[in-house]
Amino acid sequence: MVTADAAHTQHANCAWLRRRNAHYIAVVKASHPGLPGRLKRLPWTDVRLDHYDKATRHHRIEIRRLKTAAFRHLDCPDARQALRVVR
Template sequence: MAHLLDGLDLKNSVVTTDPLHTKHDHGACPIGRGAHYVTVVNKNRHGLYAQVRKLPWRDVPLGHRTRDHSHHREEIYRLKVAAFSHLDHASARQAIQVVR
């Protein structure tokens, strides 16, 4: 991923990635350039996925909830955000749970 970001001034930016780039060195790259990152964790990263699932989500208050009608169905999204210091991924300090 580093070569894709060459030549870009990332200081104080937020880089977002899909699950393909949920790798430790891919998270370290933006941090090394003064940026932050948001990445999606799914089952392709077994260890990290298990760590995030084991976080005490029941104790985290609901941060945001939306209810909408789209594509002929009702869609409800619930978001929870929490700070943690023990996630094993390139300086990760927060986790966001999205339930749809």
């Protein structure tokens, strides 16, 4: 399992990992052409909430929500799920 920040979320990097039978989690930001828009268009309102956490940390209230959506194709090698984290 490999995790990558947005700088490494490139098609070639993901394909290289998959050729080596590795699984990956990659952060997507606006620097990746087209991918953030495709992720936004997933039906997030229909996806159930997987995790909710509310805690006081660093003198403030922090709320985190996690949703997981499955899909067929998103132009990322062998990607089949998207995770949405809202903080």
